[in-house]
Amino acid sequence: MSDVGTEKNPLRVAIIGSGPAGFYTVSNFLKHTDVHVEMDMFDRLATPFGLVRAGVAPDHQKYKTVTRAYNKSAEHENFRFYGNVEYGSDISLDDLKQHYHQIIFCSGAPGDRNLNVPGEDLDGSHSATDFVAWYNGHPDYVDYQFNLQAESAAIVGLGNVAIDVARILLKTDNELIPTDMADHALAALKQSNIKTVYILGRRGPAQAAYTPPEIKEMGELEDAEVSVLADEATIDPASKAEMERNGDKNVAKNVAAIEDFASRTPTGKSKQLVIRFLVSPTELISDEDGRVSGIKILKNEAYAAEDGSVKARPTGKEEIIPVGLVFRSVGYRGAALPEIPFNDSWGTIANEGGRIVDNGEPVTGLYTAGWIKRGPTGVIGTNKTCAQETVKLMVEDLKAGKLLSPVSPNVDTAKELIKSRVADFFSFDDWSKLDATETSRGESQGRPRVKFTKVADMLKELGR
Numbered sequence: 001m002s003d004v005g006t007e008k009n010p011l012r013v014a015i016i017g018s019g020p021a022g023f024y025t026v027s028n029f030l031k032h033t034d035v036h037v038e039m040d041m042f043d044r045l046a047t048p049f050g051l052v053r054a055g056v057a058p059d060h061q062k063y064k065t066v067t068r069a070y071n072k073s074a075e076h077e078n079f080r081f082y083g084n085v086e087y088g089s090d091i092s093l094d095d096l097k098q099h100y101h102q103i104i105f106c107s108g109a110p111g112d113r114n115l116n117v118p119g120e121d122l123d124g125s126h127s128a129t130d131f132v133a134w135y136n137g138h139p140d141y142v143d144y145q146f147n148l149q150a151e152s153a154a155i156v157g158l159g160n161v162a163i164d165v166a167r168i169l170l171k172t173d174n175e176l177i178p179t180d181m182a183d184h185a186l187a188a189l190k191q192s193n194i195k196t197v198y199i200l201g202r203r204g205p206a207q208a209a210y211t212p213p214e215i216k217e218m219g220e221l222e223d224a225e226v227s228v229l230a231d232e233a234t235i236d237p238a239s240k241a242e243m244e245r246n247g248d249k250n251v252a253k254n255v256a257a258i259e260d261f262a263s264r265t266p267t268g269k270s271k272q273l274v275i276r277f278l279v280s281p282t283e284l285i286s287d288e289d290g291r292v293s294g295i296k297i298l299k300n301e302a303y304a305a306e307d308g309s310v311k312a313r314p315t316g317k318e319e320i321i322p323v324g325l326v327f328r329s330v331g332y333r334g335a336a337l338p339e340i341p342f343n344d345s346w347g348t349i350a351n352e353g354g355r356i357v358d359n360g361e362p363v364t365g366l367y368t369a370g371w372i373k374r375g376p377t378g379v380i381g382t383n384k385t386c387a388q389e390t391v392k393l394m395v396e397d398l399k400a401g402k403l404l405s406p407v408s409p410n411v412d413t414a415k416e417l418i419k420s421r422v423a424d425f426f427s428f429d430d431w432s433k434l435d436a437t438e439t440s441r442g443e444s445q446g447r448p449r450v451k452f453t454k455v456a457d458m459l460k461e462l463g464r
């Protein structure tokens with residue numbers, strides 16, 4: 001019987017991706033105290049924490065406190081972080097198979113879904129996820145430009161990302177300064193001319209994907225009113241029946257928030273959020289220079305589908321809203337990884353409960369957790385149970401001896417290989433130093449941190 005997983009011969013696990021799913025993989029493994037495990041975590045970015053750093057809204061600092069638990073996991077003597085090392089270009093599957101018994105992919109969902117309407121490629125039309133990455137200081141998005149000189153913007157989709165983007169566009173400098181938004185975004189938003197933001201939902205208030213605290217917060221902005229048309233706030237009979245059947249408290253709260261907005265009278269604030277329901281974009285209109293100048297929408301009506309869900313169908317009534325900026329916010333999408341079976345229609349790695357499968361058969365030693373396993377839904381904590389499910393199977397497979405057969409399963413040879421490919425890799429100690437600098441720079445400005453957004457600046461700070 002194999003002695004892998006003992007102190008003499010530790011189980012070696014490679015974790016691809018350092019977001020919540022990656023870190024919950026670490027903490028779940030550490031709970032299996034009968035298994036001696038060494039974990040090496042890789043990220044294509046120099047800094048850890050994935051969407052907690054580059055996705056969670058900069059004005060929602062409380063959601064970022066999860067990193068305290070991730071730091072705790074990272075302190076474990078058998079944990080190593082290799083930042084700035086990309087799976088598929090810097091290291092291959094074969095490389096990892098030489099050094100690890102198990103490999104788990106927690107690479108998230110870096111892409112986004114399209115609207116598939118004419119005009120989507122015009123200047124001024126963007127994915128909300130690009131804007132989010134830009135204002136959060138993701139190094140790949142630092143040079144992106146958004147037409148903040150436009151007076152109005154439309155966001156398509158009724159999820160929490162749409163809400164985040166609207167809030168960031170509508171907040172005052174006072175509200176944005178005490179955040180950890182990237183400096184370039186803070187400066188650009190300071191000059192912003194946006195006065196009106198439209199959020200466009202294809203279904204009604206009872207089918208919105210955002211959560212109650214997030215929608216309620218929109219009514220509490222310093223200098224922006226929120227408005228909803230009375231007829232669009234009215235719950236249609238199909239939705240009423242669905243609400244009574246399901247008794248979902250969050251849906252009731254979301255509906256109440258919209259009813260509250262519809263009943264408000266303007267108080268003279270200088271910006272406006274207009275939330276529209278039961279409208280679908282059909283085209284982005286161009287000006288003479290190929291820039292977005294409007295969005296054509298088709299009014300929908302709600303109906304109960306055969307499966308009982310409430311769907312929307314077009315009524316034929318069209319409208320054009322003049323806007324100079326459009327964000328599609330209709331969901332993230334996972335990207336295929338080299339040599340890993342992928343389910344293209346779902347945008348996820350082909351897997352069963354976290355075991356990667358090829359043509360329905362488990363592939364020895366390969367696993368997945370997080371959005372790339374189950375799709376881009378749920379809050380940060382959802383990844384905890386998701387990782388727990390996969391780690392349980394990894395431990396089961398260890399006990400059944402179903403492992404890869406690395407020729408060199410040890411810390412030092414893995415490190416040598418990585419160093420030979422990426423001399424400038426970032427360790428967790430490097431990150432801790434950068435973290436301390438970012439937070440101390442923030443302290444002097446009354447901000448949680450001032451982020452590094454360029455790898456070259458991070459290397460300079462580390463004296464390399």
Ligand code: NAP
Pocket residue numbers: 057114115156157158159160161162164201202203207208209210211214280281329330331332376377378379
């Ligand atoms: P999401 O929650 O899946 O919302 C996507 C929205 O896009 C839905 O309203 C959906 O409407 C709409 N949509 C999809 N296709 C469309 C189309 N062709 N035309 C018009 N509308 C369309 O996605 P997300 O906002 O990207 O958020 C991703 C996940 O991250 C969610 O689980 C979210 O809760 C989470 N998140 C949480 C927070 C937070 O906790 N504060 C912040 C950000 C993100 P239908 O319902 O009609 O399909």
